[in-house]
Amino acid sequence: MKDAPKSVTIRWLAQQAGVSVATVSRTLRHPDTVAPQTREKILKLVNRHQFVPDGRAATFSSKRTGVVGLIVPTISNSIYAEFTEAIQSRLQAADLSLLIANANYSAGTERDIIRKLIESRVEGVILTGYKRDAALYDLLRHYRIPFVVTWSTSPKASVPAISFDNRAAAAEATEMLIKLGHQRIGLICGIASINDRAAQRLEAYRSVLARYKIPFDPEIVSEQPFEIEVSSEAASRLITMKNPPTALFCANDIQALGALFACQRLKIRVPNDISIIGFDDLPIVRVVSPPLSSVHVPAKRMGHAAADAMIDAARKNIPVKSQIVGTELIMRGSTMPIAPPRSRSKS
C-alpha cells in the first residue's frame, strides 16, 4: 500500500485505487461523471495524500491557464491598491486568478514581465499607461493575448483602453484654479518622460494656461518621483521662492500631500496663502486639515471594467472595447478664491 511515492501523481493514485488515470482526473475535474462509490474511494486517497494536482500539467492540456496578469508601475502608491482589489474581486468571481507584477516605472522591467506573462500563457494582460515599445503590443497580439490599457488612453485605435481622460481631468482642475482668480499656478507632477499620465496632465495644464493667456513659467513646474519626501521638498522650493505661486496643482495626491505638509512646516496657510488641488482622491486627503480638493479618479470602476473586459475576452472571445470612465473634481477645503490685493480687501 505505502509504496513510497517520490511524488504523488494521478497515475500513482490511480494505481492505489485500482482505477485508471482518467477516472482520477475525472473525479477531480468532473465529479458527477464518476460513480459515487468510485468517487468516494478516490477522494479519500486524494485527501489522505494531500494531493494537489500540478497546475502546469493541468492547464497544459486544457489550454486554459485561468490567469490574468496585471502590471502596475508601483505598489507604493495606494491608488493602485483599490484598483487592484477591484480587478481581483471581479476575476475571482469569474474563477480567474490575478498575477500582480510591479514594473517599478522601468520600461525594461515591464518588458521582462510581459515576456514572462506570455511564457506562462496568461489569458489576459491589464497594463498601466499606453506608452511602450510597439513591439510589445505586437507580441501580445501575436500570441492572441487580450490586453487593455488603463489609467490613460492611447491615440492608437488598435490599443484598447479603459481609462478616464487625464487631459480633461487635469484641465478641469487647472481651469478651476483660474476661475478662482489664480494667475500664478504651480504644477507638481510625475516625471513626464517615464509616465504618460503625468505627461498628459502636464500637457493639459499648459494648454489651459495658454487658452487663458497665462504665461507658462517652467520655474513653477516641478516633475518629481512619487515619493512624499521628495515631493514635499520640491513643494517647499516652489512655495519659498521670491515670487511664489498662489495655487498649486499637484497631478497626484502623494505630491499634494507633500505640498500640504510643506506648507504646514513652513507655516503657510492653506488655502488662505495658497490653494492646492490634488489628483486621485485618496482616502487620506479627506482627513487631513484642510481636506484636499482633488480629482476623483474612478479606480474601482476602471478596475471592474478592465476585469470584465478580460473575462469577456478570455471566455467569450469578445474583443476589448475602449471605454472612458468619468472623473470628478471634488472641491474641499484646500482651495479658495485668491485673496484680493490688500487695497480692496479690508472691507
Add this chain to the structure above:
Amino acid sequence: MKDAPKSVTIRWLAQQAGVSVATVSRTLRHPDTVAPQTREKILKLVNRHQFVPDGRAATFSSKRTGVVGLIVPTISNSIYAEFTEAIQSRLQAADLSLLIANANYSAGTERDIIRKLIESRVEGVILTGYKRDAALYDLLRHYRIPFVVTWSTSPKASVPAISFDNRAAAAEATEMLIKLGHQRIGLICGIASINDRAAQRLEAYRSVLARYKIPFDPEIVSEQPFEIEVSSEAASRLITMKNPPTALFCANDIQALGALFACQRLKIRVPNDISIIGFDDLPIVRVVSPPLSSVHVPAKRMGHAAADAMIDAARKNIPVKSQIVGTELIMRGSTMPIAPPRSRSKS
C-alpha cells in the same frame, strides 16, 4: 516556408530550420553548445516569428519553475511596498521571479492562494504573519516547498520566521510613553483576532502597563481595520471622551496618522495636549507636522533576508533558519513629557 502554424512551437521551428527539436531547444537554453552557424539560422527564425517558449512546458521537464510566491495581507498599506520591492530586487538578481498575491486579511483567501501556489509548484513561499491553519504548513512541507514567515514570529520552532520582535518593539514604545510620565495611554491597533502582529503588540502594551501597575482600561483601546478614515474616527472618539488619554500608542502608522489628523481637526495640540507614537515609520510620518515618533521596522532588511532564505532554499536546498531583525524607536516631534495637570489650555 509559410506553413501557417496554428501555434509556433520548437517542433515547428525545427522543421522550418531543418534541424531537430533538441537543437532548437539548445539554441535557446544553452546557446554555446550549438554551432554558431546553426545558432544564427535558428535565432533568425525565432525572431522572425516572435517565438516565446511555453514556460509551463519548459518548467515542466526541468522541474524548476523559478517562481517564489509572496502573500501579503493587503496592498493598501505602503509598508508592504518597500518590503515587496526588497524581495523583488533580491530575487531578480538570482533570476527568480516573484508572484505577488493579496490575501486581503482573509484566511479563506489565503488558503486558496497557497493552494494555487502549490499547484503552480512555486519554489518558495513568503508568508506574512504566523497564525494560520496548521494544515497549510503541513501542505507546504508535504510538497517540500520552502516557506518563511515574516512580520511576526511563530512560537513553533518548526515554522521558520524572519521577522522583528513585535512584542519587544511595542513594549519599548509603550514604556517610552510611561517614562515620559504618561499614565493614561490609549491604544489603537489592528484587529487582533485576524492579525497576529496587532495581537502581539496589544499583548505587549498590556503587559507593560501591568508591569508599571497601570490599570488596563478597555475604554481607551480600539481595534480597527487599517483604513485612515475609520482610524481617524476611532481616534476622535478616544480624544474627545470625558477622561481622554494623554498619550496614544498607535500600533500602525496609518492609525497614527489618522490620530494626528483627528487632533488637527479637533484643534488638539500634538504633542502638547497629547503624545502620539506610531509603528512602521512610513516615509510620510517624517513630513507631517509634527513629525511622528514611530517604531522603525526593518522592512527592507527583512525582505532581503527572506528573499535570500528562499534563494538558498530553492537553489542549494539550505533549510530556512529563523532570524530576528531589530527595530528602532525613533523619537520625533509628536511626543513630549506629560504636561502638568492644568495645561489643557482653554484660550
Add this chain to the structure above:
DNA sequence: CACTGGAATGTAACCGGTTACATTTGTAAT
C-alpha cells in the same frame, strides 16, 4: 434472446518543451 443505448471506466494520444543517450561528423595523432 438479441438488440439498443446509456453509464462507467479504460486506453492512449497529446500538450510543448528538456535532456539523457545515441549517432554522425570532423580533426588530429599515431
Add this chain to the structure above:
DNA sequence: ATTACAAATGTAACCGGTTACATTCCAGTG
C-alpha cells in the same frame, strides 16, 4: 590509413495532467 576523441546534432523518453474515443457492462425493450 587507422584510431581516438571531441564537437554537433538527432532520437525519443519523459514531465503530469486532460480528454477523445473505445470498451465494458447492464437495464430496458421488442
